Amino acid sequence: MNNLKMMFNLAAVGLLAVAAQNVSADVAKAGTYAIDAGHAAASFSVSHMGYSNLQGRFNDIGGTFKLNPKGKNEIEFIIKTASVDTNHDKRDKHLRSPDFFNSKLYPEMKFSGSDVKFNSKGEITRINGSLSMHGKSKPVSIKVKALRAAKDPWGFYRVGYQAETTIKRSDFGMNFMKDGIGDEIALNISFEAIKQ
Amino acid sequence: MQIQILMQTLLLPFLVSAVGYKFLPVRFVMSGVLIAWLMSYAWMLGHFPIVPQGPVEQLWVFLSLAVIAGFFIEKKPYVILLTVLYVAGLLSFSWPIITYEIKLPFMLELVGFVFAGGVLSYFKTQNQRPALTSALNFSCLGFVIAITGSLLIGQIAISLAAAMGIYAIFELKNKLKIPQIKHDSLYMLSLMFLLLIFIARVYAELDFYVTMLMVTASMIAFYSSKYTTIVLAAVIYLAAIVFIFINASGSSYY
Numbered sequence: 001m002n003n004l005k006m007m008f009n010l011a012a013v014g015l016l017a018v019a020a021q022n023v024s025a026d027v028a029k030a031g032t033y034a035i036d037a038g039h040a041a042a043s044f045s046v047s048h049m050g051y052s053n054l055q056g057r058f059n060d061i062g063g064t065f066k067l068n069p070k071g072k073n074e075i076e077f078i079i080k081t082a083s084v085d086t087n088h089d090k091r092d093k094h095l096r097s098p099d100f101f102n103s104k105l106y107p108e109m110k111f112s113g114s115d116v117k118f119n120s121k122g123e124i125t126r127i128n129g130s131l132s133m134h135g136k137s138k139p140v141s142i143k144v145k146a147l148r149a150a151k152d153p154w155g156f157y158r159v160g161y162q163a164e165t166t167i168k169r170s171d172f173g174m175n176f177m178k179d180g181i182g183d184e185i186a187l188n189i190s191f192e193a194i195k196q
Numbered sequence: 197m198q199i200q201i202l203m204q205t206l207l208l209p210f211l212v213s214a215v216g217y218k219f220l221p222v223r224f225v226m227s228g229v230l231i232a233w234l235m236s237y238a239w240m241l242g243h244f245p246i247v248p249q250g251p252v253e254q255l256w257v258f259l260s261l262a263v264i265a266g267f268f269i270e271k272k273p274y275v276i277l278l279t280v281l282y283v284a285g286l287l288s289f290s291w292p293i294i295t296y297e298i299k300l301p302f303m304l305e306l307v308g309f310v311f312a313g314g315v316l317s318y319f320k321t322q323n324q325r326p327a328l329t330s331a332l333n334f335s336c337l338g339f340v341i342a343i344t345g346s347l348l349i350g351q352i353a354i355s356l357a358a359a360m361g362i363y364a365i366f367e368l369k370n371k372l373k374i375p376q377i378k379h380d381s382l383y384m385l386s387l388m389f390l391l392l393i394f395i396a397r398v399y400a401e402l403d404f405y406v407t408m409l410m411v412t413a414s415m416i417a418f419y420s421s422k423y424t425t426i427v428l429a430a431v432i433y434l435a436a437i438v439f440i441f442i443n444a445s446g447s448s449y450y
Contacts, residue, residue, distance in 0.1 A: 090444075093345060094345065097349075097399060104296075104398060105292050135249050176242075179197045
């Protein structure tokens with residue numbers, strides 16, 4: 001009976017230890033991080049004449065952030081507009097043209113934020129900042145879901161997030177063909193970052 | 197959407213220009229064309245770019261300054277001023293590229309465009325159908341740009357053709373013997389053509405060979421004094437369009 005009780009206690013302690021590890025694994029440590037471009041993806045979705053939502057992505061994304069739940073936070077994402085990819089060369093060329101992104105004139109879109117919201121566990125839930133795109137800057141709020149924060153198999157401390165927001169391209173001066181191509185664009189960014 | 201495109205690109209500039217033809221004195225011909233085009237241009241952009249951002253929004257500055265200057269300056273000083281405005285326009289359009297990522301091929305093309313404008317300013321034209329020439333040039337340019345890279349820049353070019361439309365019609369009606377606009381205006385419009393194609397080349401990735409064909413055709417058209425040369429220009433434009441279709445890849449995505 002005593003052995004059974006001891007085994008039960010050990011199991012309970014073990015479960016608690018695992019649970020505690022899972023909780024602390026999602027709370028990123030304070031510090032400076034660089035986005036791992038090889039594990040970062042920015043995708044978007046926009047209505048095509050109401051028939052469907054065209055899916056596209058940007059292949060060149062980077063940035064850094066300083067995380068400090070008890071102090072100052074700074075986040076910056078940079079996406080190269082010329083890296084737009086909708087799986088159609090001709091359409092991508094059109095998107096890079098002055099009709100839409102005007103990539104030669106505005107080669108980057110940048111999100112900068114320092115207003116970071118955390119939940120009670122210390123996980124990021126929202127980032128409020130400014131999106132600069134197409135020569136204009138507008139305040140944008142990005143919803144964030146923390147996925148994991150832990151040491152990876154190569155010894156780096158790695159964090160992962162899923163972020164999403166919706167913007168209106170007309171707010172940034174992209175007014176062409178609003179009747180055909182939707183004004184609202186859903187942005188989805190999935191990224192990993194490595195602590196420096 | 198198609199009706200809106202037709203209205204803003206063709207109907208509006210043509211009709212406003214036709215009203216100008218009917219009611220404005222002869223010396224205000226280009227003013228009427230300018231107003232017709234500006235209305236169409238602002239509609240296409242969705243706003244009037246009082247503070248231009250980028251080359252497409254700077255186009256109205258060149259044309260407006262050129263037309264206004266024409267009231268105060270004539271002949272050789274006017275040609276010199278237009279050339280200066282043209283080069284300034286090219287440099288302004290190039291500036292974001294030069295500051296971001298300067299490359300030798302780009303600089304060579306820029307010099308090529310300056311040279312083309314210089315040739316037009318130096319050698320006089322005897323073209324007796326300047327309005328028709330301009331309408332042809334801008335129509336072909338607009339069509340080519342619209343199918344290869346930028347519908348917006350294509351519309352801007354075609355709307356200029358439409359604004360010249362009424363004058364082209366009257367040149368045809370007079371059997372191409374009575375020019376409806378002055379040679380200085382043809383020079384101004386030819387420089388506008390070069391500026392448009394430069395923007396399309398740099399910002400909308402217009403193919404190099406298509407660009408060369410279009411510039412060559414426009415210069416031949418500028419200097420055409422016989423029917424054969426205007427036909428030659430039209431053939432070269434057609435060659436550019438055929439070149440595009442031969443090299444076109446992928447299905448339509450509209």
